[in-house]
Amino acid sequence: MSTQTHPRAATPTWVAGCVDDFVTHLERERDRSEHTIRAYAGDVRACLSWCASDGSRALGEITLHQLRDWLGTLAAGGAARATLSRRSAAVRTFFAWARRTGRVETDPALRLASPKRQRTLPEVLSRESATSVLDIAAVAADDDDPIHLRNRAVLELLYATGIRVSELTGLDVDDADRSRRVVRVLGKGRKERVVPYGVPADEALGEWLERGRPRVVTDSSGPALFLGRRGRRVDPRQVREVVHALLAHVPDAPDVGPHGLRHSAATHLLEGGADLRMVQELLGHSSLATTQIYTHVSLDRLRRSYEQAHPRA
Incomplete structure (x- = not known):
């Protein structure tokens, strides 16, 4: 497998045109988030540009061997398995579309395999650390x-609901129904779900x-639930900074960020006896297998506690 790299060059016109048409297709005909569309566009552009620098002068000249070499180059450069999986998925989606629309006669990505993703257990806060960071914020x-x-x-709602940071920043004032203590969330694939939250989050x-929002709201704020000082x-970056800054004050707490609060919420729910399918629904997972990772987290934590406490462990 070739691991050569190719010098950077201006994006060929045929590459730019293909990517633009693909993005238009995703926006009009596929139920994908803006984040996914941007990621897929970047991945496909990178792939086609690499193939162009490797000698391909048109989309129909790209081969499976080239696509494998491209992924091999990325892997040799240290790309994570998750990155390689996403990029190969983007390229397969692109060429399937190109084949359907007559842009290529055969689909070179049809047999392009995704590298198997290593499943690592997510890092989570202990219940004590979660309580501490919420107390610090209070x-x-x-x-x-x-x-x-x-x-x-923000912290109370992230931990109480387990919603994604992008879902939190997308909330409008009317999405929070305080009479029922639920938030209406627009998740991945623009799927809507309703997630409950508890008394502490409602008080915050x-x-x-x-007392807070009325003092920073402006004519241009619109319906956004959470606002900055101006x-x-x-945006998600601001929320990440807030979470990291507050967690820095909690001794021995892992620096997990907003997604770590989501992991922690799911793990603590399961440890408290919540049903796996209920947690799946709360988190907005399309597959139960995605939610099952948290059962492994709970078991791992249980095993560590057992080994520390039991005299015959």
């Missing part, structure tokens, strides 16, 4: 600073809506 909010009120509500959310909708 103490900070006592100064009545609107951003501290927001940060507390109420303080943000009543009145704009918060």
